[in-house]
Amino acid sequence: MNAQDLHQISLTVNGQQHGVSVPARRMLVDLLRYDLGLTGTKEACSVGVCGACTVLMDGHIVAACLTLAVQADGAEITTIEGTGTPENLSPLQQAFIDCGGFQCGICTPGQIVAATALLAENAKPTEDEIKEWLMGNLCRCTGYYQIIESVQKASGQL
Amino acid sequence: MRDFYFHSPATLDDALTILDEHQDDGRPMAGGTALIVLMKQSLVDADHIISLGRVPGLDSIRQEADGLHIGGLTRHRDVETSALVKQHAPLLADVYSSVATIRIRNVATVGGGIAHADPAQDPPPGLIALDATVKLVSKDGERTLPITDVFQDYYETAIQPNELLSEVIIPALPASAKTAYLKFLPRTADDYATVAVAARGEVENGNVRNLRVALAAAASTPVHATAVEQALEGQQATADNIRRAAEAVADEVDPLDDFRGSADYKRDMAVVFTRRALERILL
Numbered sequence: 199m200n201a202q203d204l205h206q207i208s209l210t211v212n213g214q215q216h217g218v219s220v221p222a223r224r225m226l227v228d229l230l231r232y233d234l235g236l237t238g239t240k241e242a243c244s245v246g247v248c249g250a251c252t253v254l255m256d257g258h259i260v261a262a263c264l265t266l267a268v269q270a271d272g273a274e275i276t277t278i279e280g281t282g283t284p285e286n287l288s289p290l291q292q293a294f295i296d297c298g299g300f301q302c303g304i305c306t307p308g309q310i311v312a313a314t315a316l317l318a319e320n321a322k323p324t325e326d327e328i329k330e331w332l333m334g335n336l337c338r339c340t341g342y343y344q345i346i347e348s349v350q351k352a353s354g355q356l
Numbered sequence: 357m358r359d360f361y362f363h364s365p366a367t368l369d370d371a372l373t374i375l376d377e378h379q380d381d382g383r384p385m386a387g388g389t390a391l392i393v394l395m396k397q398s399l400v401d402a403d404h405i406i407s408l409g410r411v412p413g414l415d416s417i418r419q420e421a422d423g424l425h426i427g428g429l430t431r432h433r434d435v436e437t438s439a440l441v442k443q444h445a446p447l448l449a450d451v452y453s454s455v456a457t458i459r460i461r462n463v464a465t466v467g468g469g470i471a472h473a474d475p476a477q478d479p480p481p482g483l484i485a486l487d488a489t490v491k492l493v494s495k496d497g498e499r500t501l502p503i504t505d506v507f508q509d510y511y512e513t514a515i516q517p518n519e520l521l522s523e524v525i526i527p528a529l530p531a532s533a534k535t536a537y538l539k540f541l542p543r544t545a546d547d548y549a550t551v552a553v554a555a556r557g558e559v560e561n562g563n564v565r566n567l568r569v570a571l572a573a574a575a576s577t578p579v580h581a582t583a584v585e586q587a588l589e590g591q592q593a594t595a596d597n598i599r600r601a602a603e604a605v606a607d608e609v610d611p612l613d614d615f616r617g618s619a620d621y622k623r624d625m626a627v628v629f630t631r632r633a634l635e636r637i638l639l
Contacts, residue, residue, distance in 0.1 A: 201359040201403060222362035222405070245393050246460055247546070258433075258462040264392050265463070268362050269409055312459070333545050334457025 207271035211236065212280030220267045227251045227262035229270070230277060238278035238307045249335030252308035253277050259315045278307035281314050290314055290352040297356075299348035301339035309335045313349045322353050357396050364407045368493070368520075371411050376495040376518040378404040384520055385409075386429055386468035389460050414467075414522055419444060423527040428467025428520065432479075433458065435466060445526050447535035447554060451482030454539050457546045467521035470506060473513045473577070474548075480507065480578035481554035482537060484570035486526050492519040500525075507577035532558045533566065534637040538629050543616065549573040550616040551609075551625045555633040559593045564638060573616070574609035574626050581608050584630060593638040602631035 204219040211234060218233050230236045230253070239262055242250040246261040253262045254276035282288035290310050293299065300306040309332065316323055316331040323331065328349045337345060350356040365371040375382055382404040385391050394400040408414075414429040417438050424444050426435060435441055436453035455461055455469070455478050469479055470490065480503070488503040492515055503524075506513050515521060529535075539552040549572055557567035567588050569581040587601035611622035 199361065201361050205362060222360055223357045225357075244396065246389055246456075249457070249459065252459060259459045260463050261389070261459050264389050264460075266362070266388065266392065268364070269388060269407065271364075331458060334459045 205268050205271075207268055209270050209272065210274045212276060218267070222266065222268055224267040225263055226253070226255075226265040226267050226270050226275070229267040230262060230275070233267075236277050236279050240304050240307060242304065247334070247336075248305070249308040249312065249332075250305055252311045252335065254311060254315055257315070257318070259312050276311070276314075278311055281310060288314070288352075290317070290348065293348040293352035294345075297348040297351055298344045299340065300337075300345075305335060305337045305339075309337065309345055313352070316349070317353055322355060323349070325350070357392075358398075358401070360395075360402065361404045362407065363404060364410055366410045366412075368411050368414070368522075371406055371408060372493065372495045372518070372520065374404070374406050375520065378402075378406070379517045382406055382517065384471075386465040387431065387463035388468075389456075389464045390468065390472040390474070408520070415465075417441060423525055424448075426466055426524045426526070428465065428522050428524070430466045432461035432464045432466070432469070436461065444528065445486060447482045447486060447537060447556060448479075448526065450535075450537040451478045451554060454478040454537065454552075466524055470503075470521055470524070471513060471515055473507055473511050475507070475510060475575060475577050476548040476573040477578075478537070478539065478549065478552060478572060481552060481570035481572045483524065483526075484578060484580050485535065485554040485556040485568040486529070487568070488527075489525045490521050491523045491525065492516075493522045494519040498522070504580050510576050529556070530558060530566075532560070534558070536633045536636040538633045538636070539572075540625055540629055548616070551611070551622050551629055553626070553629045553633040555630075555637050557588075557634075557637050559638055562592055564588045564591055564593050564597075569605070569630060569633070571605070571609060571626060571630070574611050574622065576610065579605075579609055581605050581630065583608050584634075588634070588638075595635070595639065598634045598638060599631055602627050602634060605630045 208217045240250040242248045246264040251262040282291045383402040414427040418425045432452045483503045535556040537554045540550045552572040558565040567585045569584045571579040583604040609626045611619045
């Protein structure tokens with residue numbers, strides 16, 4: 199046994215099963231972006247603070263930059279690519295377009311994945327609940343008002 | 357991050373055996389939200405990471421005769437949303453819901469947080485105020501420690517390299533007890549506290565009983581403010597007495613200068629927030 203040994207893991211990403219060999223130090227965000235080519239998930243702060251790398255792991259939002267790929271062995275992962283397609287946008291994706299919920303777009307995948315989990319748990323969140331839930335998803339462009347409006351619109355409250 | 361051996365035992369016994377084998381060269385990992393940051397920064401360089409992700413049976417919240425039992429692998433989010441916790445120890449729901457963001461609380465565990473022992477964390481003052489004890493298990497058996505004996509220095513605890521924190525026990529509070537957690541957050545809502553205070557106490561015939569006061573972000577460990585407790589215990593619950601007792605916290609804290617404030621400012625704020633927490637539960 200060697201510290202550089204690869205670990206064979208299997209996980210489901212956006213409904214599709216993958217078997218991957220990874221070193222123990224591979225982060226989930228790198229597995230998604232480099233091993234699977236799913237570059238929708240971004241990495242910014244690398245310490246779990248900014249929310250750009252937010253994905254769903256077994257239905258819960260987690261920071262893919264703080265999750266080892268080996269910790270996701272057997273898990274079900276949903277990334278931004280799994281929430282909708284260019285031809286068939288999710289209601290949240292459409293609302294972010296309609297309300298101007300993004301400018302540069304780097305934080306947007308994390309915002310939308312986090313908001314997707316919010317609406318799955320709470321179909322009609324109040325403004326305060328939206329703020330509490332998305333508190334960990336930083337945006338340096340919008341000033342947040344349009345992001346909150348986007349979530350309100352997607353939940354039929356605007 | 358450098359390479360390491362990754363162990364993923366499926367039972368507690370196996371986890372304890374592997375921990376015992378590697379001692380100082382091994383680190384248990386629960387959620388990993390704190391440990392992985394330390395590994396990325398090369399502040400932890402253990403060769404063996406023992407993941408507890410597959411270890412069953414340590415993530416329940418149960419009410420028993422001696423109080424609330426919270427498994428070491430229970431996630432912060434499960435504590436803050438638990439109906440049992442809200443009913444029997446609402447202070448715990450307060451402190452666990454104050455940690456970072458939902459994304460972190462979905463992963464970070466009760467045992468992992470205590471073992472991480474960052475003195476700015478929210479839960480320890482709540483655990484001290486509630487007279488919590490922790491159960492530690494190892495290959496050699498188990499032992500119980502009061503939470504106040506766990507924290508020894510920045511990121512250092514009494515938990516031995518071959519031990520795991522299997523459970524936290526919170527004794528039942530009398531119905532008349534009140535609790536409060538005040539977290540001073542002048543920067544952002546998901547920040548660590550500039551200073552934070554947890555308090556619990558009762559007023560009986562106008563007199564203060566069973567007072568507990570503890571602070572975070574105020575020294576190299578969570579601070580159990582016994583001088584404040586002694587200054588008020590048995591005294592009349594008046595605004596003047598509270599003001600005087602809160603001033604005693606200034607000598608019990610030893611904060612650092614950092615970007616959240618100077619040491620002098622934090623000491624002043626420790627007094628202010630201690631007073632406010634005491635007013636909240638006693639007046």
